Amino acid sequence: MESDTVDGYYYEFWNQNCTGEFEYENTENNGFTMNWSGIENSLAMKGDKFERKNVYASQIKEYTVTYDEDVDYMDGNGFSGVYGWMEDSNAYYEFYIVDSWGSWRPVMENALGSFESNGITYDIYNGRLSSMTDYWGGNIPPTTYIYYSVARDNLAEKTNGVCNIKNTINVADHFRKWQNSGLNLGFVYDVGFSVHAYRSAGSARINSIEISKEITEENNYGPQFIYNKHDPLPTDEEGRKVFVDFETENERAGAPFEGTEALYDTDHSFSGEHSLLISGEDQAKRAFEFKIDPYDFDGRELLAGLKLYQNSGKNIKFIFQLIDLNSKSNYSNDMYSRIIPSGVWTDVEDLQFLLFNDNFADGVLRIVPEEPVDFCVDDFYLADSIDIRDKLAKKEHAVPGDVNGDGSVDIYDVIVVRRLLLMTDEYNVNFYQDVNGDCKLNISDLVALTQFVLGKTKQLPEPEKERVYFADVFNETVGNTEFNAHSVEDNVGEIKSALCSDGSFITQWSEKIYYNFESRQKLENYDELTLKYSGTAKADSCYLNRKASSIEITVEAEFKNDYDKVRFIIEYGASENERLRWNTDPDDMKLVEIGGKEYYIDKNEDLPDEIETDRFIYLYPKEDSIKNDEVCNFDVEIDFSELLKYFGKEEFKPDLVECCLKTEATKGFFELEELSCTDKSKAD
Numbered sequence: 001m002e003s004d005t006v007d008g009y010y011y012e013f014w015n016q017n018c019t020g021e022f023e024y025e026n027t028e029n030n031g032f033t034m035n036w037s038g039i040e041n042s043l044a045m046k047g048d049k050f051e052r053k054n055v056y057a058s059q060i061k062e063y064t065v066t067y068d069e070d071v072d073y074m075d076g077n078g079f080s081g082v083y084g085w086m087e088d089s090n091a092y093y094e095f096y097i098v099d100s101w102g103s104w105r106p107v108m109e110n111a112l113g114s115f116e117s118n119g120i121t122y123d124i125y126n127g128r129l130s131s132m133t134d135y136w137g138g139n140i141p142p143t144t145y146i147y148y149s150v151a152r153d154n155l156a157e158k159t160n161g162v163c164n165i166k167n168t169i170n171v172a173d174h175f176r177k178w179q180n181s182g183l184n185l186g187f188v189y190d191v192g193f194s195v196h197a198y199r200s201a202g203s204a205r206i207n208s209i210e211i212s213k214e215i216t217e218e219n220n221y222g223p224q225f226i227y228n229k230h231d232p233l234p235t236d237e238e239g240r241k242v243f244v245d246f247e248t249e250n251e252r253a254g255a256p257f258e259g260t261e262a263l264y265d266t267d268h269s270f271s272g273e274h275s276l277l278i279s280g281e282d283q284a285k286r287a288f289e290f291k292i293d294p295y296d297f298d299g300r301e302l303l304a305g306l307k308l309y310q311n312s313g314k315n316i317k318f319i320f321q322l323i324d325l326n327s328k329s330n331y332s333n334d335m336y337s338r339i340i341p342s343g344v345w346t347d348v349e350d351l352q353f354l355l356f357n358d359n360f361a362d363g364v365l366r367i368v369p370e371e372p373v374d375f376c377v378d379d380f381y382l383a384d385s386i387d388i389r390d391k392l393a394k395k396e397h398a399v400p401g402d403v404n405g406d407g408s409v410d411i412y413d414v415i416v417v418r419r420l421l422l423m424t425d426e427y428n429v430n431f432y433q434d435v436n437g438d439c440k441l442n443i444s445d446l447v448a449l450t451q452f453v454l455g456k457t458k459q460l461p462e463p464e465k466e467r468v469y470f471a472d473v474f475n476e477t478v479g480n481t482e483f484n485a486h487s488v489e490d491n492v493g494e495i496k497s498a499l500c501s502d503g504s505f506i507t508q509w510s511e512k513i514y515y516n517f518e519s520r521q522k523l524e525n526y527d528e529l530t531l532k533y534s535g536t537a538k539a540d541s542c543y544l545n546r547k548a549s550s551i552e553i554t555v556e557a558e559f560k561n562d563y564d565k566v567r568f569i570i571e572y573g574a575s576e577n578e579r580l581r582w583n584t585d586p587d588d589m590k591l592v593e594i595g596g597k598e599y600y601i602d603k604n605e606d607l608p609d610e611i612e613t614d615r616f617i618y619l620y621p622k623e624d625s626i627k628n629d630e631v632c633n634f635d636v637e638i639d640f641s642e643l644l645k646y647f648g649k650e651e652f653k654p655d656l657v658e659c660c661l662k663t664e665a666t667k668g669f670f671e672l673e674e675l676s677c678t679d680k681s682k683a684d
């Protein structure tokens with residue numbers, strides 16, 4: 001397919017599989033010529049192309065196409081008229097308004113009556129396309145429909161030989177009739193005058209095309225828009241577009257389910273005097289819901305956050321959902337889950353999602369506890385992701401030790417830390433709760449905070465390292481280390497990470513089908529590499545989607561010699577199947593000692609002559625402490641010069657070092673306390 005714009009008119013033409021002979025040329029008066037023979041399926045169109053999901057069909061109050069055409073179908077299968085595409089969130093709609101044809105009058109089985117426009121009677125048909133090449137480069141939606149309005153009498157006086165046709169087609173008339181006939185409309189993608197041919201020969205000269213249109217902001221016919229287009233809201237100093245503190249009523253916030261209610265509560269609040277209490281009777285399902293106006297924002301990528309409080313006496317999982325209430329497919333997406341402890345306000349942040357962005361989408365953000373428990377919501381916000389991400393990631397505005405977020409460090413923060421230590425897991429990566437600067441919540445934070453509040457110390461401990469905190473996935477460079485957190489297949493669950501300037505880190509995750517965390521350091525001017533790494537890891541099995549749970553930690557070092565390279569991959573926690581990889585029998589592996597350490601390797605890996613460059617060499621330590629469902633501690637030092645010597649690659653020099661966590665169907669944490677590189681040749 002080829003397309004472009006000339007004299008303000010968009011045009012496109014295509015010839016399926018480049019079969020036969022096909023010619024297209026733009027001409028004066030916005031016209032074009034088209035000649036075809038021996039083709040499979042060909043089309044040429046000239047008119048308008050609209051920005052996707054910008055102009056809905058019912059916003060087109062008038063749209064007339066006046067044309068003058070000389071056509072010769074040669075008694076073959078071809079037709080002329082208006083052609084275009086529409087789309088909505090559920091389907092694509094290809095449409096034709098046919099004035100003339102050759103040997104075949106376009107019809108479909110599903111006839112929907114007739115109507116008159118500009119003195120011509122048109123019969124209406126619709127059907128469903130089983131397959132269609134996708135114009136937009138992605139997957140075709142589940143359903144693609146085709147609409148026909150076909151003149152009852154052929155405007156071509158003959159189907160073999162040149163005849164002249166002149167007419168004005170009012171496209172808006174057809175949109176209205178299709179809507180009244182029960183056909184769905186959508187956002188118009190393109191529309192214009194076209195000639196379509198199928199397995200035939202013929203020629204057409206469009207002498208002139210003139211398009212007149214009136215497009216309005218409002219809906220002129222059909223269903224009403226949920227939201228009207230308007231300028232985006234201003235961004236406040238915190239990067240937020242929407243901020244609700246529930247000090248006054250907000251009509252877009254509430255409780256969606258029967259048997260529950262939303263009340264402005266004065267007994268519990270995070271800031272100000274009120275929060276929104278979601279309460280219900282007995283086992284009634286509770287939920288908080290906020291209706292999202294898509295035009296409040298500049299883009300589709302948003303961040304949400306809020307404060308949550310529940311007082312059930314136990315940890316409760318909350319599910320965060322994005323729902324289109326107006327979707328024919330009842331679209332609902334469980335985006336995230338969070339464990340909310342009892343008796344303390346919990347800060348939930350960095351809920352990143354893509355927004356529905358058409359006029360008919362009735363999008364809501366819904367927060368649902370898995371158990372029927374009353375809960376409170378405060379300080380709810382929505383923001384364009386680009387405006388707020390840096391503020392949330394680096395927490396530049398926070399006060400260290402202000403665990404409850406009230407702007408001061410006092411005895412109330414001590415109470416909160418005590419409760420959190422009772423309710424949360426052994427590792428909890430959290431910026432606000434990390435008092436002593438070790439990137440996690442533990443008993444040391446309570447001791448440091450208590451001593452400060454009681455006046456036994458004059459200041460809280462200063463962090464020894466530069467720290468950067470992230471929620472969810474990210475790619476970030478801190479110091480000379482590049483970090484990457486990646487999760488696939490699901491968004492539900494939680495990821496929290498603290499990165500330090502010396503290359504150490506902690507990452508914590510919950511209920512992830514697949515989670516991968518990597519750190520990478522580039523090495524310069526190294527001759528002989530000695531690597532030390534130590535830390536702690538634990539991964540508890542979740543068996544999500546019936547996947548077998550696993551955790552693997554690898555340390556990789558790459559070495560170069562001019563343009564050749566070799567990479568050693570030392571893998572901990574690998575299953576027997578993972579160790580065998582391309583081998584078929586455990587006997588294909590052998591145990592060797594290199595540099596005072598024992599590794600399982602492929603039997604052939606001790607033959608230097610057969611070790612090509614640009615390859616990976618896998619080593620599996622005999623002493624492997626990484627196991628599922630256990631706290632695993634490791635403290636390792638590796639002299640890579642010994643590995644290079646064993647494999648006959650002494651001339652290769654260190655280039656980079658990586659540490660990688662890969663886990664499936666688990667929740668847990670991985671703390672790398674040290675990852676240090678030294679040059680053995682320069683150590684003395």
